[in-house]
Amino acid sequence: MKFFSLYRVELRRLALSKFLWGIMILCLCAPLLGYSVFAMSYSEVMSGKYIANPVLAGTTIGAILWAVFTIAESDRQHRMGTDVLSDAIASPAILCAARAAALLSFSVITTILSSLLYLPYTADKMEYLFSIGFYMGNFFTFMMPTWFISILFAEAFYQITRRIELAVMLYAVLCYFSFSRFAKDDYFSRWLNPLIVTYSDGFPSIWPLRVGIYTRAIWFLLAAGSWFFALLCIRKYQKNLVLSFARGLKKLYILILSATFLAAGVLLWINQPFVDHGPEEYVEQDFSQYPDIIMADSIDYSLIVNPVEGSLSGKVKYDYSHYTGGGEQKIQLNTGYKVTSVTYAGEKLTYKMPGDAVNGSQSLVLILPKGKSGVLTIEYEGFPSMARFMYPFMVYQSIDKEYISLNDAAIAPVNMTTTGPCTARITMPENLIPFLDYEPMHNFVDNHDGTKTWTTKSASGYLMTFYAADYKTESFLAGDVKIDFAYGKKYEDTVRNNNVQQAIIDVFDYCTKHYGKSQYANGKKGLLLQQISAMAMGGHATEGYCEWFETVLSPDTLNDPQKGANNTEVFIHEMVHQWWRSYGLECKEEELWSNEGLTVYSTYRIVKEKYGALYAKKYYLDKWQEDVDTQNREFYYRHPEYFKKLPKKYRARLNQQNESINWYSRMPLMIKRAEELVGGEEKMDAILQGMYKENSLQNPNSDLFTFQDFLNACNLTKEDLYLE
Amino acid sequence: MKIEANDITMIYPSGKKALQDITLQAETPNFIGILGPNGAGKTTLMKLLIAGLVPTKGKILLDGKPLLSQEKKFKSKLGYLAQSFGLYDELNVWQFLDYMAALKGIKNKNKAIDSVLEQTNMAERKKVRIHNLSGGQRQRVGIAQALLGNPELIILDEPTVGLDPEERVKFRNIFSEMAQNKIILLSTHIVEDVQAVCNRVLVIYNGSILFDGTPSDLILQTKGHVGIYVSQLGDNVPEGCEVVSKVNIAGGIQCRIVADKLPSFAKNTDPTLEDAYLYCIKREGEKE
The missing domain is CATH 2.60.40 (Immunoglobulin-like)
Incomplete structure (x- = not known):
């Protein structure tokens, strides 16, 4: 009873503090930084730009502000001597609890205000992709709990040290941990700056929210455990930390609470169900031992x-x-x-x-x-x-x-x-359209309980990939190929308004005209074009299947033709893979040779035809050259003898980086050089057409296509294509 | 209510011995004045009595039971004003008292607050921000919070510092009236206040109680040890004498002194409590 009475007066007392209002106003402004300088999520989807980034900026900056206020406010009682009177008539621990509860309440109020403040702008920018539930969910999953955690830690550090500078120092160390390289790519370590790799606009993003709630729960338990521990350290009878703690131990239930919360936090962390505890790097498995x-x-x-x-x-x-x-x-x-x-x-x-x-x-x-x-x-x-x-x-x-x-x-x-x-039977919510192993499922039984059981008979030995979502599906012909096109229902208007269907047909026309008919021609087998959640990252193509990165259809992408190279044209890239990969001409992966390079080059040619040479130069040729120049300047690239001496982990990272540049920039630039050397685009098209016809896997005698095969086809040597 | 300190000694972690073997008892009603020079241990004693410190040795009992075992109950009966204290500047007077009333768990808060505002003459300023109060007004707010809820035990450490003489008199009268049914411990340097209202006086010096009794007993002890004489400018104080006061008069400076043995030229006079207090301290100082 007394606690609630104290809580109420603490609320009112704090409400009259100008310092608190200043902190609240700064917290309300903090999300603004998320739109520009403090973009914390890797995501380029709209919900990443307009929800995740502002929320994360507000979360992190706000958490630090709340901690500063908490420490200052706790110290103020001591510094100004108000505790001389209050401690004489009430337990300092209850006072501390009431103050913490009041601070937490103000952080909740600030979260609500913050969410309401940015609501109209976010809804306006995201248009049809906006979901109020998801928007609010972000504020209450990340912002509010992180502020709670920060307040509790700050209060705990102050009560343990009873020194403002030490409390700030301890808090800074904890912040550093969250920003350190140890926590960089770890959902669970980043208590202050939650990790949101990406969101999806067209599909639900429950997984990141689930992880968010879980990590916030871990850190809340740890912070609450620390806070309870700090209650034991509250100075009484003018005793020092050790003697105060020794006296505090008489309240055994607080110690038990502290230990329980801390243990629960650690257990949650250890037993998190989201990521396995395997090696950080991919392990080449020796299946011959099986x-x-x-x-x-x-x-x-x-x-x-x-x-x-x-x-x-x-x-x-x-x-x-x-x-x-x-x-x-x-x-x-x-x-x-x-x-x-x-x-x-x-x-x-x-x-x-x-x-x-x-x-x-x-x-x-x-x-x-x-x-x-x-x-x-x-x-x-x-x-x-x-x-x-x-x-x-x-x-x-x-x-x-x-x-x-x-x-x-x-x-x-x-x-x-x-x-x-x-055979496979999959029971799931009735609204979802399933795709098993890159093929639509057609047969189902309605269970009349909100679920359907879908059945299929597959020729493959075991199941590889299963997607299901609230898809909109369309079927149409692109030349001779039957296309099954599946995309998120939120994008229905976008697909129609931007004539995406025609764009697909155009790409098929281009490739058929320049390289030859695709394997899907003549009604042999259709092609499934599937939009996948941005959370799955990147694009993927395989026999009869091509998936699209989600942002291809987002308003930001489609309304900005200058942005094509990384987003809109991804779908062109993935469709071109139907020619330059499995069941097309499949390249043997070498240091400077892969399916990707050919596909990037062809994408460039299509883009050039669609948007003009200037555009293609800016977003393709110049970018390739820039990447290659950067790589050429790279010390370890120029000095392989030193590269070999690097630790394995760094070598792996640099290898990955080099491989990406080699395949996606250096190789297409080399093909461009070859194009110039063989006499221009038409000659190169003829060479590629010849390569495709003679070497595509439609021809059962063909082997994987090597770099040397390409050089032979062009009648060039490796040195001819060497890039300075 | 009965509060007892049995043979308590307080040594701070720095090694400073603040109190030694102090024993005292106080029962309702009682108005005890605590006198002593700076550093004598008055504030330490008060902090011990409000459970702000734990004695190094000895026990403090409330109604026969250890104080620390019934801290919650004790604090609900306590009104305390520290020698130096802080107030929340962002609150107004009423809000601050409301805050303190909540801490005390007072049920009928509004009535209690209005009552102490009247008593401390702050009713008209109840809406004024504490930030805008003068030093004396802040002291009155401090007193008001101590009186909130009509506590059974009131401990006041230099409560009238910063108050003008008229207010000081008013407050000591208020304390006196309140002492009818409670224990009030008043630590002060103003001996006159103690003489005016306290039924009992404690003289503390160097952590020990030199005297515990009624003011008249203390005065009685000093009879024959207080004298007055007229001196001229530049005259030395006679050996073994302590000057209580000096007053400029027509023939020179009238000096009031205390001494074990008065000089022959000094005229014996009736002691006041101040004389008695100084004599008590002087005598103890000479022993050392």
Whole structure:
């Protein structure tokens, strides 16, 4: 009762503080920096620019401001001597609690004001992509809890040290940790500057919010635990820290609370379900060490998606009716899943899970009994986690009620395959349109409980990729190719207003005219063009399938023709891959040769034809040259002898950087040089057409196309294409 | 209410011994004046009695039970004014008292606040920001918060510092009236205040109680040790004498002195409490 009475008067007292109003006004202004100098998310989607960045800027700057105010306010009581009177009539701990509660309340008020202040502008800029729920969710997932955490830590540090400079120093160290390289790419370490790699505009972005809530919970528990600990250190009877703490220990329940909160925070951190605990780098696995795969007669997958929990439960049946040889099987399953049952021929089968985590999956080892045939059934469930080596830049395992993205072992166990039929039943929310292994699913049963069960028969041995979202689908012909086009419903008007369908047809026309018919011509097989969430990052193409990075259709991109090179033309790039990659002409990856370089060059040519030479020069030729110049200036690139002496981790990073420049900038620039040397664009087109016709994998005799093959086709040498 | 300090000694972490073997008892009603020179240990004693310090040795009891075991109950009965204290400048007088009333857990806050505002003559200034108050007005706000809720025990450390003489008299009368049904401990340098209103006086010197009794007993002890004589400018103070006051008169300077043995030229006179206090301190100082 007394606490609430104190809380009320503390609220009123603080409300009259000009310092507090100053802090609140600065907190309200802080998100402005997110629009310009303090862009903290990597995301280029609208919700990244207009929601994540301002919220993160407000969160981080506001948290520091609240900490400064908290420490100053706590110290002020002591410095001004108001505590002389107040401590004589009330417990300093209760006073401290009431003050903290009042500060937290003001931070809530500021969060609400901040969210309301930027609402009209954000809604106006994001247009049809704006979602009020998602917008508010960001403020209350990141801003408010981070301010809570900051206030509690600041108060804790002050009460422990009772010295303003020491408290500020401790707080600064904690801030430094959050900004340090140790925390740079780690969702869980960044308490002050939450990590939002990207959002999606057209599809739900529940995963980053889930991680956000989880990390805020971890740090809130740690901050609250520290704060309770600090309550024990509050100086009483003019005693020093140690003696005050010793006296404070008499209130054992506070110590228990502190320990409980701290332990809960640590446990949450250790047991976070989002990312596995495998190696940070991709591990080349030696599958020759694995036992031989025992082919099943058929495989039957039955998966149930729980969008509320973000979990999946699955049952896979491998039919070994004609196999009695027995033997060990080592199966890979996503690290987030727990195997609940394994049976063979109707009997329980013992299995081992060594707890290894490599590249996002863990092993399940079982031994099929010799001399016995039957059906092997594996049941599993859990929250799919992501591989640490891919983390945090790609959210490719995600389940929620409006978007599902599952890959590899996150769908079902891999390594076990079949030569026979492979059936799959997937039960999920009724509003979602599913795509399994890059193909639309067509058959479903309505369960009349808000879910549908989709079924498919696949020729492939095991399931690789599963997407489901609230898609809008269209089918049309681009030349002879049947296109299935799936995109987020939010983009429906954009697709129609910007004549995207015609743009796709134009690209197909260009490539067919310059290089030859695509593998999809003549009605052999259609092509699925699928818009995927920006959270999955980048674009991907494979046989009969081409995915688009989400921003291709965003208002920012489509309203700004100057921005094409990195966004709008991504869809051209990905479609061109239908010629320069699998089932087209497939290049052998070498240091200076890959499918990417050819595709980038062709994209440049299409863009040049569509937007003019000036545009193409600015956004392609000049950019390539700039990248190459930068690389040429790079010390370790010029001095490989020193490069070799670098630690493995740095070498890997530089290798990745060089590979990207080699394939996406140096190689297309070399093709451009070749184009000049062979006599111009028409000659080069003729060479490429010849290469495509003779070497595409439609021709079963063709091998992977090498750099030397290209040089031979152009009648040039490597030295001719050397770039200074 | 009964508060007892049994054989308490207070040594600060710096090693300074502030109080030694102090024993005292006080029961309702009681108005105790605490006198002593600077550094004698008055403030330390008060802090011990408000549970702001824990004695190095000895016990403080409230109604027979250890004070620290019933701190919450004790604080709800306490009104305290420190020698130096701070107020929240951003609040007005009423808001500050409302804040303190909430700390004290007073139920009928508005009535209690209005009452102390009247008592301290701050009713007209209740809407004035503390930031805009004079030193004396701030002191009155300090007194008002100590009186809030009609506490059973009031401990006042130099409460009338900064007040004009008229206000000082008014306040000591208020304290006197309040002491009818409570314990008031008043630490002050103004002996006249103690003489006027206290029924009991404590003289503290070097951490020890030199005297604990009624003012008249203290005065009685000094009978025959106070004298007056007229001196000229430049005359030395007679050996063994302590000058209490000097007043310029027509024939020179009339000096009032205390001494174990008065000089022959000094005329014996009736002691006041101030004389008695100074004599008490002098005598103790000579022992050392």
